[in-house]
Every structure is written in structure tokens, then in C-alpha cells.
Amino acid sequence: MEHGIDLNSITFLTLIALACGFAMMRLRQPAIVGYILAGVVLGPSGFGMIGNSEGIHLFAEMGVLLLLFTIGMELSLKTFKQIYKVALTCAVLQSSAAMLLAYGIGALLGWDTSRIVLIGFVLSLSSTAVGIKILEATGELRTHVGRTTIGVLIAQDLLIIPMLLVIQSMGGAAEGAPAWAIILKIVAGIAIMAGIAVLLSRRERISFPWSAYLQKHADVAPLAAIAFCFVFASGAALLGLSASYGAFLAGLIMGASADRSEAIHYTHPIQAILLMIFFLSIGLLIDLSFFMDNLAIILVLVLFILTFKTAANVAFLYLLGEPWRQAFVAGVVMAQIGEFSFVLAAAGLSAGAIDLGSYQLALSVIVLSLILSPIWLTTVRRFHDLGQQQFEGFAATLESLYPGTYARIRAGADQLNRRLRRNEQEVQEEAEPETPSEAGEDRKDP
Numbered sequence: 001m002e003h004g005i006d007l008n009s010i011t012f013l014t015l016i017a018l019a020c021g022f023a024m025m026r027l028r029q030p031a032i033v034g035y036i037l038a039g040v041v042l043g044p045s046g047f048g049m050i051g052n053s054e055g056i057h058l059f060a061e062m063g064v065l066l067l068l069f070t071i072g073m074e075l076s077l078k079t080f081k082q083i084y085k086v087a088l089t090c091a092v093l094q095s096s097a098a099m100l101l102a103y104g105i106g107a108l109l110g111w112d113t114s115r116i117v118l119i120g121f122v123l124s125l126s127s128t129a130v131g132i133k134i135l136e137a138t139g140e141l142r143t144h145v146g147r148t149t150i151g152v153l154i155a156q157d158l159l160i161i162p163m164l165l166v167i168q169s170m171g172g173a174a175e176g177a178p179a180w181a182i183i184l185k186i187v188a189g190i191a192i193m194a195g196i197a198v199l200l201s202r203r204e205r206i207s208f209p210w211s212a213y214l215q216k217h218a219d220v221a222p223l224a225a226i227a228f229c230f231v232f233a234s235g236a237a238l239l240g241l242s243a244s245y246g247a248f249l250a251g252l253i254m255g256a257s258a259d260r261s262e263a264i265h266y267t268h269p270i271q272a273i274l275l276m277i278f279f280l281s282i283g284l285l286i287d288l289s290f291f292m293d294n295l296a297i298i299l300v301l302v303l304f305i306l307t308f309k310t311a312a313n314v315a316f317l318y319l320l321g322e323p324w325r326q327a328f329v330a331g332v333v334m335a336q337i338g339e340f341s342f343v344l345a346a347a348g349l350s351a352g353a354i355d356l357g358s359y360q361l362a363l364s365v366i367v368l369s370l371i372l373s374p375i376w377l378t379t380v381r382r383f384h385d386l387g388q389q390q391f392e393g394f395a396a397t398l399e400s401l402y403p404g405t406y407a408r409i410r411a412g413a414d415q416l417n418r419r420l421r422r423n424e425q426e427v428q429e430e431a432e433p434e435t436p437s438e439a440g441e442d443r444k445d446p
Contacts (some may be wrong), residue, residue: 039283
């Protein structure tokens with residue numbers, strides 16, 4: 001297996017990733033699923049053409065930092081203030097429900113606290129990429145449903161930073177760091193982020209001293225934006241916080257500046273390339289033999305998680321005052337596990353919260369939940385088309401969403417009932433006692 005990366009390897013990697021990305025998009029899948037598939041094909045579980053090298057991991061980490069930087073820049077704090085109550089409350093309820101689910105599973109399987117917390121974090125996140133794709137396909141992106149869903153997804157993005165701080169602190173606890181120091185670091189990190197967000201939301205666009213210079217020299221503007229991100233990331237890491245935390249703070253500050261549009265424009269292509277490498281590195285880590293050996297368990301977990309998250313999302317949004325139809329659509333949109341769960345799972349593996357087997361299981365479940373997203377997309381589309389109609393009872397709703405399904409279920413149930421009645425009659429006939437006349441005739445026979 002080759003662990004070095006040369007020009008031929010990069011060329012082949014790029015072409016395979018591009019082909020897989022296009023193929024998944026034709027199948028109405030996010031391109032990130034194609035990048036993961038490319039990593040599986042090229043990695044140790046596939047043809048073994050590319051090893052799990054340090055260079056790939058370095059670029060993958062840079063891609064995550066730029067993604068958080070971009071999320072911070074694109075987050076409109078003033079717009080978010082209009083729906084922050086519903087969004088934050090729903091996101092917190094989602095995380096609480098996921099944590100309760102992880103606790104229940106952990107109690108049955110004997111997990112320790114670190115693993116329960118990590119799995120709860122992983123399950124609580126939804127995919128922003130898949131969510132936006134579904135909302136665009138159903139025409140709901142710019143409606144009240146779309147604004148509410150995007151608001152909840154943004155709130156989940158805000159919760160990622162405290163989650164990363166908690167996971168990183170698990171590693172510190174394992175190394176013997178005092179509990180008060182860990183708690184102080186988490187509280188300080190959350191307080192700093194909240195304070196900066198509140199401050200930036202109350203003032204006009206800020207101007208940097210170098211803004212005028214960069215406007216005259218656009219060729220160095222991309223490098224300046226990336227340097228701004230990496231300086232904050234490195235500073236946060238040196239202070240004992242997460243580098244991802246620093247990148248997100250840098251994005252919040254840049255997003256409140258007059259250079260926001262230019263920074264997003266310049267960094268987005270670089271971020272897209274580095275994110276491709278990140279998801280490809282996830283594919284390199286997936287063990288196909290583990291996936292096939294545990295396919296039944298993985299399928300059951302994915303279907304259970306998707307059902308649980310859909311029901312919880314719909315219930316929370318409905319309780320928060322959303323109409324049932326809007327709550328249903330938003331709940332289905334946020335049913336899958338998010339791409340940031342890969343980041344949390346990797347952080348948990350580094351912190352020692354999970355072992356390699358649990359990490360493989362988490363990767364498999366996350367990937368499969370993303371792959372199964374078209375099923376949820378189909379459900380949303382059919383429900384959206386029938387959203388203005390009124391249906392009474394389960395039968396009418398099921399028949400309208402999936403024509404012919406209820407009729408086939410009823411026909412199968414009727415056939416099963418007839419077969420059961422026939423078997424019951426045969427058993428009764430065999431169990432009937434002999435009449436006295438029949439018994440006498442039997443005794444007369446020689």
C-alpha cells in the first residue's frame with residue numbers, strides 16, 4: 001500500500017472523487033457521500049491505492065477549520081435573533097432527547113459516561129447540506145418552514161463548539177486534569193462566544209485597518225482571510241481551547257465586518273477542496289469488512305435513529321407552536337445525522353471516549369443515514385404535494401402519501417386472517433372427540 005502522495009496519486013484521487021460526487025448528485029445524494037465513497041474505493045478497504053497518510057489528515061483538519069470559519073461568516077446574527085427562541089429551544093430539546101436515548105442504550109450495554117455523552121452529541125446533530133437540499137427540492141427554503149428549519153440547524157451549529165470543548169475536556173480528564181479546571185474552561189469558552197455574538201449583533205459592520213489595502217490588492221485577499229482564520233484557531237488551541245472554536249469565532253467576527261462578502265467569495269472554493277479531502281479521509285477510515293459483518297445491526301440502528309429523530313423533532317416543533325404540517329416537514333428534514341458528527345466522532349476517538357470498533361460503528365451509521373436521505377426526501381415531497389388536503393385517520397393519510405400501500409396491506413391482512421381461520425377450523429376438527437356410535441363400531445372390528 002502506498003502511503004506517499006505524489007502528483008499521479010493526487011490526479012487519480014481528484015478524478016475519482018469528482019466522478020463519485022457527480023454520480024451521487026445524479027442519484028439525488030449530497031456530493032459528500034460521493035467523496036466518502038471515493039475514499040472507501042481508493043483506501044485500504046477498497047483497491048488500496050491510497051494510504052491513510054498524515055498529509056491527508058492535515059488537509060482534512062484544515063478543511064474543517066475553514067468550514068467552521070465559513071459557517072461563522074454566513075451566520076446572520078441579526079436575522080437569527082428573530083427566531084432564536086424557537087430555534088435554540090428546539091436544538092436544546094433535540095440534544096436532550098439524543099442524550100436520553102444514548103443514556104438508555106448505554107445503560108443496557110454498560111457504557112461509561114464519556115461514551116454516552118459522545119454518542120448523544122453525535123445523534124443530536126442534523127445535516128445542514130441534506131436539509132437545504134430537501135428544502136430547495138420542496139420549495140420550502142424561503143417559507144416559514146424553511147426559516148424555522150434553517151434556524152434550528154444554525155442553533156445546532158452553535159452547539160457544536162461547546163460539544164467540542166466538552167469532548168476535548170474528556171481527554172484532559174483522562175490525563176488527570178482537575179474537574180474544576182475543565183468546567184472553568186468550558187464555561188469560559190461558552191461565555192466568550194456568547195458575549196462576542198451579542199456584541200456583534202448590536203452594532204453596525206466593523207472595519208479592519210487592512211480593509212482598504214485589500215480592496216486595492218485583491219490577489220492577497222484570499223490569503224488574508226485564511227490567515228485570519230488560522231490565527232484565531234492557533235490562538236484558541238494555545239489557550240487550551242479547541243482550534244475549531246477559534247475558527248468559528250474568527251468567522252463570527254469576519255461575518256460582522258465590511259469584508260464579509262469578499263471573504264466568503266475568496267475562501268469558499270478553497271474550503272470546498274479541503275472539505276472534499278476531509279470526507280475522503282473519512283472513507284479511508286471505513287472498514288468494509290466491519291460494515292458487511294455488522295450490516296444488520298447498522299441497518300436497525302439507522303432506521304431506529306431516523307424514526308426516533310423524526311418523531312422527536314415533530315413533537316418538539318409542534319409543542320413550540322408550529323402547525324402540524326410544518327412541524328412534520330421540518331422534522332423529516334432534520335431526521336438524518338449530520339456531517340459534523342464525523343468531526344465529533346473523530347474528536348471522541350482522539351480523546352479516548354470511544355474505541356476503534358465504536359468509531360467504525362459510528363462512521364457506518366452516519367454514512368448510511370446520509371445515504372438513506374432520499375427516502376426521507378420522497379416522503380417530504382409527497383407530503384408537500386398533499387399538504388393542503390385534509391385526511392381523516394391513518395388509512396387515508398397512508399393511502400395519500402403512498403398510493404396503493406394501504407390497499408395492499410389490507411389485502412394481505414385479509415388473506416392472513418382467512419388462512420388463520422382455516423387453520424383454526426382444521427385444528428378443531430382434528431381435536432373433536434369420537435362419538436359413542438363411532439367408538440362402538442371400532443370395537444366390533446376384528
